[in-house]
Amino acid sequence: MKEGTKLLVIRADANREIGMGHLVRSVSIQKIATKNKIQSKLVLDKLDSHAKSWLSKKNIQYEDLGDSSALKSDVENYSELMLLYDIDHKFSTQKNYELLKEEGIKKNLTTYAFADLARKWNKTNIDYIIYPYIGYEKGLHLNSQRAIYGPEYFILREEIKLLNPVQTIKKSVEKITVSMGGSNPNNTIENALRVILGSHFSGEINILMGPIASIDLRLVDRYIRESSCHVTLHWNVKNFELKLKESDIVITNDGLTKYESLYLGIPTIMITSFEENTLLMHNFSLATGAVSLGQVTEENLHDQSTCLDAVLDSLERRETMSTSGKRIIDGNGTDRLIKMLFR
Structure with missing residues (x-):
């Protein structure tokens, strides 16, 4: 294990039904993380052929959520894991959380989720909720200490x-x-x-x-x-x-x-x-x-x-x-x- 090192894992989905917004935003986050010399991985699921083609054309590297053994092997090399969910609430499942909670990883795991997902999940499973929007706060009632809130955090494409x-x-x-x-x-x-x-x-x-x-x-x-x-x-x-x-x-x-x-x-x-x-x-x-x-x-x-x-x-x-x-x-x-x- 690399003591004192952090890994940012970004989970996203993209397909015809939910659109490309979650994936595009996740790619933008990873670019800025790389720019700031932060280790990160893009882990994707629910991709259709159009989303895969978009990723291929832009030469974006990612890992498939289905390959859980490879993912767990990666995260075990870091002392701290930060898991950022950018998943449409219609497709989210608890297995996404459980996957990285196994093998004692939870001890050094901090989870973040955009407000889209937080509307569905049991909010005790998420450490911090991200509200980069206007209007969502009136429908979500969380401790403000657990919220990263406001349009000043909205993520624009490069x-x-x-x-x-x-x-x-x-x-x-x-x-x-x-x-x-x-x-x-x-x-x-x-x-x-x-x-x-x-x-x-x-x-x-x-x-x-x-x-x-x-x-x-x-x-x-x-x-x-x-x-x-x-x-x-x-x-x-x-x-x-x-x-x-x-x-x-x-x-x-x-x-x-x-x-x-x-x-x-x-x-x-x-x-x-x-x-x-x-x-x-x-x-x-x-x-x-x-x-x-x-x-x-x-x-x-x-x-x-x-x-x-x-x-x-x-x-x-x-x-x-x-x-x-x-x-x-x-x-x-x-x-x-x-x-x-x-x-």
Whole structure:
């Protein structure tokens, strides 16, 4: 055993159902850990072919959770183990915790989990909960001494951090970007398109989709034919961050893309993909100035398009939305988190 040495093990999943956000965030954490000369391992599970292809193209090394013997052999070489869970709560199981708790490892084990996972697990199994979001704190009641809390810990992808935030908001909106991150839960892209086409917007619509996104092409094609807007579908776009920055407005969901658009200073409108996140998105809107439309239904579609019109028509409002977003997300969250983990 290497006395006095620490190993950071990062557990993540990625597939078409849960998206790529957990994996992308975990990779960003590992990059900063490496930059700070911290030993780390990326341990993955629930990967589908798209997630594996993404990892291969980026030459990212990882270990399979199923290879438990190799993992235990690795961790036994360190005197202290730090286990960071970035797993979707729908897929988490106790075996993930038990795997590294065996063989007396628990004595030198400190566990961390993002709030996504903490909603499901018995919270006594996690030493520290990470809240890098806005709104979650109202649904989770934990001792503040066990929480690493606040959007100042939000983790941006390196590609986003390399860009300079928008400084000037255009007088008129010419380009709206629709992106639901790596996937398209509950057909949120199609619903966003319905909201836009019900407004008076007549410019360019860019729809950015990740490698594991699925979309109803027949329905989207029908919407496009009925619209005066110029609509372009970008599938598995390689320069996602540049497309995002070119936007005058971003429409996204209750995932992580909204934090990236806030950092870039782009006025952001959110559509809720999952009903249970409606209150969360409302709280997020109050704190950041971003606009939350809730879930799209036939009953509220007209009102949601009218709400979009109000944003389109007010330069002052869009300038305020831009300024608020840049103030809340400054891009240094990963560095703060690493420092907190290894304090």
